[in-house]
Amino acid sequence: MPALVAGVHVLLIERKKTWMAGTVPGHDERMVFAMNYWLVKSEPSTWSWDQQVAKGAKGEAWTGVRNFTARQNLVNMKKGDKAFFYHSNEGKEIVGIAEVIKEAYPDPTDKSGKFVCVDIKAEKPLPKPVSISAIKAEKKLADMALVKYSRLSVQPVTADEWKLVCKMGGL
DNA sequence: GCCAACGTTGGC
């Protein structure tokens, strides 16, 4: 088992090409030029935006991802990429924008050694948080992974989606 | 708290 796991680990964990490739179910390598935008989810009772803000410029490791599609998205993140910070379960809204400050490395909370984390820091809050209901009500956002793959905890966001959500959020 | 959706595991 260790050898096989190690082999798979090395294989899957490679970043795809020099451009960014966001991954969603059924579209393993959706090639998108200059994919710089993401969305990460957290239950605020586990890790909230306020806690993230409190970490300041040092940021915090985004640990606990245990899904292979989400892992691939973590691997594909580049330093400087932006991510919406979404509160799942409670709030159900995008509350802020975070920035990737350290690229993928082994998740220290994962004993199996299969998963990775990145470090992110809070950049700024959305003046008006954007709720899941507002997103579902906006036809232009019908293809957002948040809507189509609701269980995916680390998702790519297109540049158009990013712009629109920022606008809806008062930026 | 319920339950639909869906990812993962393991038996065959």
Next chain:
DNA sequence: GCCAACGTTGGC
């Protein structure tokens, strides 16, 4: 390699 069972996520 299929698929049933199981576990988890997350909106409602």
